[in-house]
Structures are given as C-alpha cells and as structure tokens.
Amino acid sequence: MPRRQIRVTGTDGTPLRAALGALRTELGLPAGFPPAVLAEAAESARSPDLSGHEDATDLPFLTIDPPASTDLDQAMFLERRPHGFRVHYAIADVAAFVRPGGALDAEAHRRVTTLYLPDGRIPLHPEVLSEGAASLLPGETRPAALWRIDLDPEGRTVSAEVRRALVRSRAKLDHAGVQRQIDTGTAEEPLALLRDIGLLREQQEIARGGISLGVPEQEVVERDGRYDLVHRALLPADGWNAQISLLTGMAAAGIMRDSGTGILRTLPVAPDGAAARLRRSAEALHIEWPHHVPYAEVVRSLDPAQGNHAAFLQDCTTLLRGAGYSVFEHGHLPTPAVHAAVAELYTHCTAPLRRLVDRYAAELCLAATAGHEPPEWVLQALPALPEEMATGTRRAGTVERGCVDLVEAALVEGRVGEVFDGFVIDVKDGDPAVGTVHIEDPAIVARIESGTPLPLGERLRVRLTQAGPRTPKLLFAPA
DSSP states (O other): OOOOOEEEESOTTSHHHHHHHHHHHHTTOOOSOOHHHHHHHHHHHHSOOOTTOEEOTTSOEEEEOOTTOOOOOEEEEEEEETTEEEEEEEEEOGGGTOOTTSHHHHHHHHHOBOEEETTEEEOSSOHHIIIIITSOOBTOEEEEEEEEEEEOTTSOEEEEEEEEEEEEEEEEEOHHHHHHHHHHTOSOHHHHHHHHHHHHHHHHHHHHTOOOOOOOEEEEEEETTEEEEEEEOOOHHHHHHHHHHHHHHHHHHHHHHHHTOEEEEEBOOOOHHHHHHHHHHHHHTTOOOOTTSOHHHHHHTOOTTSHHHHHHHHHHGGGGTTOEEEEEOTTOOOSSOSBTTTTBOOOOOSOTTTBHHHHHHHHHHHHHHHTOOOOHHHHHHGGGHHHHHHHHHHHHHHHHHHHHHHHHHHHTTTOTTOEEEEEEEEEETTEEEEEEEEETTTTEEEEEEOSSOOOTTSEEEEEEEEOOTTSOOOEEEEO
C-alpha cells in the first residue's frame, strides 16, 4: 500500500538537516544496533542456514527497485506458458539468517519496520544482512522463498506454491529504465511480460473492485539557498511491478486460509462520512466525480502529474486508515478478513528485509505448501504480532508526519507574510473557520485559520503566518 516517499538531496549542514536530526532524537529513534546484534548478524551472514534450499540459480531473475536501493527483497522471472503465464517470484529468505529467540530476532521485534526519513533510513536488520548477505543483489547466490504462480490467459491465478531455493539475480533495474525498455520495444520477453501481466492484473483488480493509489513521490532539493519541492509521478512500470507483489500477497493469503492458520492484512470498508469528505475534496480540487461514478473509477482516471490530481490522491490515503493485522487459527477467519482496497484476502509477505510480519507469513506458507505444521517459533509469536505491527506502524506514521511537517515548513522558511494561491479542501466539523488549504506552488497542504467561515471548495488567496524547521507546523490565514 502507498507510503509517502520524501527524499532530501543537497541539504547537508542546512537547518532542515539539523531539524531532521533533532526529530530522530525527539522520537527516540535508534542510532545503531547493539554490539550483540551486530555480532550475531555478522556470524549469520557468514554461515546462513541453507538446509532444504533447492538450486534455482538457473532461472534468470532480475530486480526492479529505486536506483540507490541496496535492500532488495524481491526478484522476478516471468514466463509465457501454453495456456497463460508463470510468475517466479523470489523473496529474500530472512529466516535463513535470523535465529529464533536470538539477539537479532529480539531487535527485529523491537524495531518492527524499517523507518524512512528524508535524510536516510533506519533499517529493520543490520546492513550486513539487509544490504548484504540477505539482499538479492545481482550476481550473488542468495537464499529465497521462491514462489511459482501460474496464471490463465486473463491473468487469473490458477495455482500457487512456494519453496526454499537458492537464486541468483542477473540484473538490478530501476522503474524508469524498465519503462524505457518496454516503451521502445527493446525489453527481452521476461521483462516485456511485466507489462502484459501487469495490465491483466490491473483488469482483474478492476473486476473485483480493488484499487491502487499512484501517490507521487516528493523530492526536496536546495537551489540557490532556497528549497524546491519536486513531484515524481509514478510510472506505469511502478504499477505493474506492484501488481506482482499484490498477486503474491493474495496467493499467500489463500494458502494460509486453506491451511487454517495465518495472519492477514485487513482493512474495513471506509465509513460513508469518509467518502463524503473526499467528495468535498474532489470538488475543491476541481476533479469531476459524478454521483453515479464509483470512487475507484475516479481514482483510476487521475493523472498524478497534475498538481490537483496529486493532491487528491494523497487525500485518498485517508481511506486506508484502519488497516491492521489479524491472526486466525483452526480455519476461523477474522472479521473483517478482506482488505477493502485489495478487495480480496491479502497478506504482507514480500518485504521481509523491511517488515517483521513478512518473515512469519513466509514460514506459514512454506510449511503449508510442504504439508507440514508451522514451526513452533512461528506459532508462539503469532498472537503478539498484530499489536507489535500496530505499534511499529504507528511509529512509522509518526516519523512520516514529523518529516512531512519539517520538509514542507522548510520549503517556505523565510516567507512568512507572503501570499499564495490555494484551494480550501476541507473545513473542521463544528468550526468552519478552521480548515485545510492546498497551496498550488509549492504543492503543500496545511492548516488555515480564519475569523469567519472558510469558503469550502473555492480558490482563496492566503497569507503564510507561521513556518520554519524549528516551528514545523505551517499556518495560513486568508489574505
């Protein structure tokens, strides 16, 4: 599911960089790993548990990640079959390196997720594993949970299984390069099939009522002593790649459902009030949303490269609130069991280097496919996982919100008193003089306070009254 991506470049030694450092201290974020964890990670990197791993190094896998990424969780090899397609999807086998109950395992349970900040990430596992021995780096033989998912000609899942295997990626690609190869017809068939399968899976998503949000990434750069905000609209290749991950998460959920034991990523249907608020936001941003048109259809019609569309897509992430993790045993599925945005049973299993729960989902699926009972260490940890993940997700949300506040404040530092063009996209229930304004340039969203009711859905000239990295909450007033 979408996470707002914010990167800062060219800001070493600036007030923003200092403010980000202060935020890490304020939130008590870890600065490094304890010596015992580093020692155990170094030892496991030298001698992972490779028992039971088949040799699948003959399959020409490739990875698709941002250019600077080195914590590579997934690699794929796509094939056309006589009656459809076959997806080989290798997921980093973190369990081959992490001993249950050890110092490394305990630290992962404390961290829960990798945290992303504009000035760098705080990893779930030490870099010797997450960016080294466990990462599916090109040219290196690595242990993996290897999925094989067969699809029919329309992209529907026919069968799915997973086993432990040794794999070797042949190439590390990025989304822009993949898009360029596919668009120019220079991609070899295993890569060209990403478009074919991705488009089919997007049609399957539409048919089942699911939706994916193409929320643009933001990059903040310093130019001539001032900050600029740059949007990177997601490419079609981003979406096609995400569909492979979604496909695997649904396949894993199905395997766990059939085995009777598992952990699902769930999301209840958004209440009517949330949809009504989004309609107000759409009106304010001049996005057409006829009453007879479903929300999912509106979202699919948007162009993230347009500022108002990008703002609305970001606003749409509010419908994802309430997502959580639910454990089930003895075949009794939780309520709700389905993830409303995916519109199907779904679980997280494709990012174990960056998310704790994925290691456990993989073990449950590996055991079920092999016809075995899950390992005892998995069963013992399952009951506590939903709350652990909830705590870690809240921490990640707090970090993200703090970073967004700092970055947006830095964009307009020194401009208090200036006037900007914006739209009033929301007003506070019970207090229409307080609301939210979407500024056109730079493209930020902030609080606005007025002495009179705000004109919801209308363009408004507004004056910046508060800003700066040391006072990160932006505040505007009508000009």
